[in-house]
Amino acid sequence: MVTINPNSPVDEDLVKDKETAFAEFIQRRGLKTTRQRNTIISTFFRLKGHISVEELLVEVKKANPRIGYATVYRTLHLLVESGLVEERRFGDGLARYEGHSAVEHHDHMICLECGMISEFYNPRLEALQEHLAEENNFEIYRHRLELYGACKDKAACDTRKKQKEARAQGA
Amino acid sequence: MVTINPNSPVDEDLVKDKETAFAEFIQRRGLKTTRQRNTIISTFFRLKGHISVEELLVEVKKANPRIGYATVYRTLHLLVESGLVEERRFGDGLARYEGHSAVEHHDHMICLECGMISEFYNPRLEALQEHLAEENNFEIYRHRLELYGACKDKAACDTRKKQKEARAQGA
DNA sequence: TCGGTAATGAAAACAGTTTTCGTAATCCAA
DNA sequence: TTGGATTACGAAAACTGTTTTCATTACCGA
Numbered sequence: 567m568v569t570i571n572p573n574s575p576v577d578e579d580l581v582k583d584k585e586t587a588f589a590e591f592i593q594r595r596g597l598k599t600t601r602q603r604n605t606i607i608s609t610f611f612r613l614k615g616h617i618s619v620e621e622l623l624v625e626v627k628k629a630n631p632r633i634g635y636a637t638v639y640r641t642l643h644l645l646v647e648s649g650l651v652e653e654r655r656f657g658d659g660l661a662r663y664e665g666h667s668a669v670e671h672h673d674h675m676i677c678l679e680c681g682m683i684s685e686f687y688n689p690r691l692e693a694l695q696e697h698l699a700e701e702n703n704f705e706i707y708r709h710r711l712e713l714y715g716a717c718k719d720k721a722a723c724d725t726r727k728k729q730k731e732a733r734a735q736g737a
Numbered sequence: 738m739v740t741i742n743p744n745s746p747v748d749e750d751l752v753k754d755k756e757t758a759f760a761e762f763i764q765r766r767g768l769k770t771t772r773q774r775n776t777i778i779s780t781f782f783r784l785k786g787h788i789s790v791e792e793l794l795v796e797v798k799k800a801n802p803r804i805g806y807a808t809v810y811r812t813l814h815l816l817v818e819s820g821l822v823e824e825r826r827f828g829d830g831l832a833r834y835e836g837h838s839a840v841e842h843h844d845h846m847i848c849l850e851c852g853m854i855s856e857f858y859n860p861r862l863e864a865l866q867e868h869l870a871e872e873n874n875f876e877i878y879r880h881r882l883e884l885y886g887a888c889k890d891k892a893a894c895d896t897r898k899k900q901k902e903a904r905a906q907g908a
Numbered sequence: 909t910c911g912g913t914a915a916t917g918a919a920a921a922c923a924g925t926t927t928t929c930g931t932a933a934t935c936c937a938a
Numbered sequence: 939t940t941g942g943a944t945t946a947c948g949a950a951a952a953c954t955g956t957t958t959t960c961a962t963t964a965c966c967g968a
Contacts, residue, residue, distance in 0.1 A: 619955080717875060771933070803947095805948050807947080832924085919958100921957080
């Protein structure tokens with residue numbers, strides 16, 4: 567199993583790569599490079615995890631308070647179309663966005679206590695799904711697997727929970 | 738693998754059981770039995786598959802056109818709270834409701850062409866998930882696995898697709 | 909640097925869902 | 939069996955997250 571560490575530092579080179587890739591996408595599509603889009607994507611790629619529009623907007627406004635959520639939404643759609651970002655929904659009613667990790671595809675475990683979302687990948691799981699689809703005369707384009715539950719490490723979980731509450735207070 | 742056949746006839750005894758169970762739930766909670774609720778649940782349990790609020794409302798109105806969607810929403814929430822029904826979201830932005838099948842838990846394959854949703858269950862898949870959670874020091878409460886793709890039986894798929902389009906026309 | 913095109917921001921629109929509020933129905937206790 | 943407290947109803951308004959509109963501004967190739 568591969569587990570992605572959400573606490574790893576931001577890889578500046580990787581961010582630069584993403585920014586370049588996005589710039590190329592924009593060019594290819596005959597769109598324009600703008601101050602706002604640059605602010606938004608550079609903010610986005612420096613954030614880790616599964617970012618909601620709200621969360622991103624808060625950060626973006628720190629760099630430029632005049633940017634509104636319409637532009638954030640629009641830019642996120644472009645990021646998704648460019649293939650640099652994936653949209654996810656974990657059932658709390660709002661979309662979350664995730665910059666592609668080193669691991670191309672992965673599934674998620676979501677802690678209902680502290681909100682931690684961790685990513686994992688397992689080839690046997692993938693193979694088994696293919697097998698089941700085969701049996702059912704079905705061709706898989708993509709899939710989604712989410713495990714909802716709780717961290718067993720209660721101490722760490724509790725710390726994250728409190729951090730989250732503190733953040734919610736501050737907002 | 739267990740595959741649930743969505744074309745099996747409605748089991749009247751099972752419907753009666755559900756109705757009784759719901760009546761007991763209502764009583765237990767100190768709520769009231771009403772004509773509207775009876776209409777809604779009896780309509781719901783006679784429908785197969787993954788019913789949207791819209792679809793249910795259309796059917797309910799055939800029995801009693803005066804019933805509005807607020808009541809349908811409210812009754813569906815009660816059904817979910819009673820544990821007789823599960824809410825699902827397959828990414829098209831609307832909630833779908835599913836009366837528990839004979840198989841307690843199951844996953845879904847969703848055809849993006851014809852909209853067919855089929856259910857399956859595989860113990861190895863479940864076991865593997867448990868194993869992965871274990872490795873990650875995580876306790877699973879529930880999970881969700883959805884395979885999005887297309888039926889390989891193009892003829893059958895196309896027929897369903899056309900039926901669906903016809904229904905959309907009619908509405 | 910001009911000018912056509914695309915992007916922006918604020919506000920309105922939108923879809924699905926939830927809530928409100930005045931009226932009506934249920935059902936327990938008398 | 940009724941009275942009356944309580945719950946449910948239906949229509950409409952409110953709400954939430956997201957998308958669109960529209961007038962204005964910014965980009966960028968000629």
